[in-house]
Amino acid sequence: MKQDARLREVWLLVATFLVAISGLIYELIAATLSSYLLGDSVRQFSLVIGIFLSSMGLGAWLSRYVSQAMAGFVWA
Numbered sequence: 859m860k861q862d863a864r865l866r867e868v869w870l871l872v873a874t875f876l877v878a879i880s881g882l883i884y885e886l887i888a889a890t891l892s893s894y895l896l897g898d899s900v901r902q903f904s905l906v907i908g909i910f911l912s913s914m915g916l917g918a919w920l921s922r923y924v925s926q927a928m929a930g931f932v933w934a
Contacts, residue, residue, distance in 0.1 A: 870928055885910050 889906035893899035924930030 866928060870931060873931065881910070 885906060889899075889903040892906060893902040896902060921930070
């Protein structure tokens with residue numbers, strides 16, 4: 859029983875790592891694309907990074923209301 863819980867925890871960490879890497883790649887693609895389309899790359903990268911960091915902060919704040927990590931991750 860204890861090993862089963864540990865295995866679930868490891869898979870949750872692996873899934874979280876993959877989602878984080880995907881988010882970083884998506885952030886770079888979004889900033890690059892917006893700088894190509896709208897120009898002013900410094901402003902576009904700053905805007906995209908600011909939105910991503912704000913969203914991460916909001917997600918961290920809302921995580922206090924999630925009691926079960928696996929169910930909350932799947933729901934999100």
